[in-house]
Amino acid sequence: MHVKEQLLNLKPYQPGKPIEEVKKEFNLSKVVKLASNENPYGCSPKAKQAIVDELEQLAIYPDGYSALLRTKLADHLGVKEEQLIFGNGSDEIVQIICRALLNQETNTVMAAPTFPQYKHNAVIEGAQIREVPLVEGHHDLDAMLKQIDEKTTVVWVCTPNNPTGTYINRENLLDFINKVPKHVLIVVDEAYFEYVVADDYPQTIEWLNDYPNLMILRTFSKAYGLAALRVGYGIGNTELIRKIEPAREPFNTSRVAQAAAIAALDDGEFVAECREMNKKGLKQFYDFCEELGLEYYQSEGNFILINFNRDSDEVFQALLKKGYIVRSGNALGFPTHLRITVGNTQQNEEIIEALKDFVQ
């Protein structure tokens, strides 16, 4: 069989260890997973009810155009319905963009480390990857600009950046967007948008009219707590969305996912509470780091990257034995860090205690 050569050097996505597996392996009755930036408060009860109501319809294909969700979301965001594209998670929007804009003759520019799916999908399309190292956890926008040439078709900006949690302020991002040549699509991945509290975080949607080469990615997986249902979206220029739509599978978001997302949009209070609790949770981790003198990045997401100054797999394993699944920095380009999802108050307290035992 002749599989595309570029696939042979890729690994399938390595998910966080499943809870059940860890329970069995270490003979634990309770395991807490703080590895995949999932919402510790679940999702809105309104979303759950909408899912139950939808169960009568499972025999019927979903609306491939997601018309109801589209109308609802366009209204919520203040954009035209034609400016939206839905995906089976925003992961799929990344894939659609790569299918639509990348090939062997093109290159694509991104930070490193950043969300791995940009590179993964670009490799499959055979594009040249140009990675620009973060500087102190932040995108080096000037260096990224220097990597852009006439063969660049997509530049990726992840803000807040996964795995560092750092963000790009309004002034710096707008300056960057102004300097990127018009033939290059700028993808701003805002998967953690709803968690951001920084005053100078930009409202990028307001820029869409002025920059037809701008596209914003968001998701229902993180603050909305619907990761299992897989629904994310892109917001962009109408003409661009129309051009990339054919690269989308016909029924890529399910009936249940659409119904839940619509209901979730009606519960702004739930998201606001999660944002508030997340801010408090981050503070628990900041205090812990300050107390023990550990380096960390200020995070605008629902996760924190902490430097433990030793092989991250070691700390990861020690936590695993105590029933905490986190993300080892080794796989993320930070070999002495752990990325820990902010849990609920009690989970944070408990994992911090477990970490103290280990670090001291």
Ligand SMILES: *Cc1c(COP(=O)(O)O)cnc(C)c1O
């Ligand atoms: C989690 C995440 C996504 C993907 O989310 P979906 O579940 O596919 O919507 C995209 N970008 C970043 C930066 C993420 O952390």
